[in-house]
Amino acid sequence: MRVLICPDKFAGTLSATAVADAIAEGWGGDTTLVNTTLVKRPLSDGGPGFVEVLAGSVDGRLVPVPTVDPLGRPVDGEILLAGPVAYVESAQACGLHLLTKAERDPNTTSSYGLGLLITAAVEAGATEVVIGLGGSATNDAGAGMLAALGAPPVDAAGYALPYGGAYLNAAAGLGGEPRLRDVRLVAATDVDSPMTGLHGASNVFGPQKGASREDVYRLDAALEVFAGVLERAFGVSDLQNQPGGGAAGGIGAALIALGGRVTSGIGLVTSSIGLEHELDQASLVITGEGSFDHQSLRGKVVAGIANGARDRGLPCVVLCGRNETGYREAAAAGVTETHSLTELFGSEEEAMARPAEGLRELAARLAKQWGSL
Known part of the structure; x- marks a missing residue:
C-alpha cells in the first residue's frame, strides 16, 4: 500500500x-x-509556505531579503532563485499571520513589503517572477506593492495616498512607472475570485482580515475606483472581473494590470514537485x-x-x-x-x-x- x-x-x-x-x-x-x-x-496553494514547499524540490537557492509586514514593521523574508526564475511569497510580507487579531484592519494594512521582495528578485537578475498569493492581511489591490516598485497611487493633486485600501477612493493616478525591467510576472493564486463585487476581495475575504460590514462596502468601492486607475495607467480593460484578480486582497488585479499571467497556485506547485x-x-x-x-x-x-x-x-x-x-x-x-x-x-x-x-x-x-x- x-x-x-x-x-x-x-x-x-x-x-x-x-x-x-x-x-x-x-x-x-x-x-x-x-x-x-x-x-x-x-x-501550498500560493499562500504561506509557498517558497518553503518549492525550495524542497526546485533546484535553486534561497536568498534572505529584509522586508516589512502589513503595518510597516521589519520582518525577514526570502526569495527562491532557480535560474532565471524567482519565486516570491506574498504572505511573508502581507500575511495575516503576521498580525494579532487586534491589529487586523484592511483599511490601513499595506502590500508595500511584497514590492520590496519583488524588487529584490528583479535586482537579482530574474527575468520571470512567480508570486504566490494567499493568506494576506491586506485589501489594497497591490497599491503598496506598486509604491515600493516606484509607482505610488496619487490623488488628483498629485500627492501620494496614505497606505491602506480605504484611501484608494481618492486615487486619481500613479506617481511613476513600476521599476520591473521587463520582467515577466506570474500570479500563482489560491482563489479565482474577481477584484470587486459580491464575490470579490472585499466581500469574501475582508471580514476575516478585520473588516466590518461598513468597511467591506467602503473597501469594495475604493477598489472599484483603483481598478479604473490601473486600467488607464496600463491600458487594460475589465480589470474588476478578471478571475484571480481578487487574490490576496486584490494584488492579483494589480499583477494582471502589469501584464502578469494568472495561474493556479496549487497547479504550479504540484507540477513543480x-x-x-x-x-x-x-x-x-x-x-x-x-x-x-x-x-x-x-x-x-x-x-x-x-x-x-x-x-x-x-x-x-x-x-x-x-x-x-x-x-x-x-x-x-x-x-x-x-x-x-x-x-x-x-x-x-x-x-x-x-x-x-x-x-x-x-x-x-x-x-x-x-x-x-
Whole structure:
C-alpha cells in the first residue's frame, strides 16, 4: 500500500511540513502495517509556505531579503532563485499571520513589503517572477506593492495616498512607472475570485482580515475606483472581473494590470514537485487544511488534490481543523471522507492548542481503517 500525504498548512498553528510529519507519525505508529509506504509531499496553494514547499524540490537557492509586514514593521523574508526564475511569497510580507487579531484592519494594512521582495528578485537578475498569493492581511489591490516598485497611487493633486485600501477612493493616478525591467510576472493564486463585487476581495475575504460590514462596502468601492486607475495607467480593460484578480486582497488585479499571467497556485506547485506521478502511484491520498469550507473548493490545495484523486479513482481523505463543508459538496469534488480536530477534541480551542497531537490520533485511526486496502 502506498499512502500519499499531501496537506496544506493549518493556518495559525502548523506549517504544511509539520502537518505532513504529524500525519505520517500517527499512521506509522501502527507497527502491523509493514507493507505500507508513506510518501510526504507538503503543499501550498500560493499562500504561506509557498517558497518553503518549492525550495524542497526546485533546484535553486534561497536568498534572505529584509522586508516589512502589513503595518510597516521589519520582518525577514526570502526569495527562491532557480535560474532565471524567482519565486516570491506574498504572505511573508502581507500575511495575516503576521498580525494579532487586534491589529487586523484592511483599511490601513499595506502590500508595500511584497514590492520590496519583488524588487529584490528583479535586482537579482530574474527575468520571470512567480508570486504566490494567499493568506494576506491586506485589501489594497497591490497599491503598496506598486509604491515600493516606484509607482505610488496619487490623488488628483498629485500627492501620494496614505497606505491602506480605504484611501484608494481618492486615487486619481500613479506617481511613476513600476521599476520591473521587463520582467515577466506570474500570479500563482489560491482563489479565482474577481477584484470587486459580491464575490470579490472585499466581500469574501475582508471580514476575516478585520473588516466590518461598513468597511467591506467602503473597501469594495475604493477598489472599484483603483481598478479604473490601473486600467488607464496600463491600458487594460475589465480589470474588476478578471478571475484571480481578487487574490490576496486584490494584488492579483494589480499583477494582471502589469501584464502578469494568472495561474493556479496549487497547479504550479504540484507540477513543480512531480505530484502527478505520486498520485499515479498512490493507493490512498490524505490531504487537508486548517479550515475546510466553501473556499477550499475554489482553487485551494484540497480541491486540487481531491480532483486528482477522483480522476484516478482513488480514495481521498481530508483531515482538517474544522469542517464547514457539506458531504455532497465535498463528495462532488472527490473527497471520500472528512475528519476534523474540532470533532475529535470537542472544541475549537483544544483543536488550536493541540493540532499535531490530534492529527497523529486521526492518522492512527485511518491506519486501522484503511491499512488493509
